Amino acid sequence: MAGKLVHQAPDTEPAPLLDVRELTLSFGKDRTNLLQGVRYSVAAGETLCIVGESGCGKSVSSLAIMGLLPAGVARIEAADIRFQGKPHDLGDQAVLRRRRGSEIAMIFQEPMTSLNPAFRVGDQIAEAVKAHRDVSDADARSRAVEMLRRVGIPAPESRMREYPHQLSGGMRQRVMIAMALANDPALLIADEPTTALDVTIQSQILDLIRELQSETGMGTIMITHDLGVVAEIADRVAVMYAGTIVESGSAARIFDDPQHPYTIGLMSSVPKLTGPRERLSTVPGTVPTAETMPPGCRFSTRCPFAQDICAETPPERDFGDGHRVLCHFAPLDEHLELA
Template sequence: MVTPSTTSAPLLDVRALSLGFGASQTDLLKGLRYSVAPGETLCIVGESGCGKSVSSLAIMGLLPKGAATITEADIQFRGAPYDLSDTAALRRHRGADIAMIFQEPMTSLNPAFRVGDQIAEAVRAHRPVSEAQARDRAVEMLGRVGIPAPEARMSEYPHQLSGGMRQRVMIAMALANDPALLIADEPTTALDVTIQSQILDLIRDLQAETGMGTIMITHDLGVVAEIADKVAVMYAGTIVESGPAEAIFNDPQHPYTIGLMSSMPRLTGPRERLATVPGTVPTIETMPKGCRFSTRCPFAQPLCAEEPPSRDFGGGHHALCHFAPLNDWLEPG
């Protein structure tokens, strides 16, 4: 079993990533910073519309050309520069070194082709193997992700499989070339609780077996608590807090993180109305200056119209807030 590395260099090190869309002068993603090491799971959490999926598509080089503009990109992969403008290099990495499981397998799998052919095609795109060898690899991967009778499933179309089975096919395709990094975008969305647990267990087992780094994109804090080594909390295109999972859950320091934690239902104790974060995520046209959470923050002050500093709490725990640590600011006197 491979455990997360605490001493080796990051597998993927995003030191700065900003991008905009269209003619807007405001960056949709602004100054993203995070890293993931071999064998480590980083969970990126936040509401819908916060930019989680966009950031992963940017890393994969899958944003629509002409629509998105990279305004800042300082990224290292395996210690070497990772150039988002080098289309040929991104194509070599994509599917071989870095693989992605997309949010909805029914729209990600081609309905006109058998699932076995789709996995075999992914293999042949990056490996100098024959068609027969690629099909053997596809059968092997279907069995590896727990699909019964993989030889028979090879000839089936996506619509003939259940949602859980389609998601397993997506995982098999993503891992067919033994990638060093897996990006999983809401891999358990629309699946029932039992299948969700099976999919998470499968990803965790394969990660332990191969030592790949994993970036899990989700809004489900229950999933985060179960699998994360590190957490990055994203709001309106910025990472407002990041650090070890234990620190984020036990000592959140950004008002948005605190709001997310307060909205989690409890299985024990008295029944209480869940807390909510009022308002909605701003659009790129209504993005406030300074702290992007200021329009929804209960602690907002005029100072929040200025860019907030990154506060360092040690151990890799950071929060982007003028008033962090909040417990010091809220103390009487």
């Protein structure tokens, strides 16, 4: 089916929980756009996985939405973001502080560097509660105990008095989840929350996030480079490369019918558990830096199908059901001879 250029969604469509229609961000003095026209959305109760190599801008885009990038270094060149149908102004620090931790919460990749080593974990959760709720110290601590119990930490009353270094990696990540959800946020952003954990604990953490999401109906953005995690939990997927979303759609469409060369490269690099042993496919080269960012399609320097037209910015093509691809040659099977 031939793609067509994307048209503006009609105003009658229900507003998603978070709707990033445009996010362009530069760093430093050269003003190179490290994020360029990023767009994605997530609905209440839905899990969106943002995937891509390290250095593609996955974490930076989420930190920008949270308002956690250094103002003197990061510069918002363009932004059109809606949260719960209302403008999410990245320049309004008062609104960002009010939403951060209450309406939008974030779990960071490494809990040992996110938790304060000088304070007991219970005090840190209680502090997060008091920052957004007008409650007494006793009520805040009671809420902290409740959240530790909710995330499956045994003997939460005694764990409240422990410091982060006294807990295992899995326990620390559960504390981070308890802190993030203490104020019942509508949206949870999880930045590779299972990267430093063993496979068994990874599965437990993912099951926990799914269970809590089912209970509360919150939307979830999962940042990961692990396609196994994506296949397990994602409702929809956004593939990011060099600061742009090159393909997005339902998890089924992305896995069954990828249409961007970068997405195909990612899928081909996953080892198979059955069949004859084969050499793993790789995507040659590395993600370009700000100084080496090519014009037009940012994947052109690594793409096996690149042609002269790729020096121009590719159009976004819509294949229906929210499946969008940023490529001159999509659909690939109609435009190129795939070897």
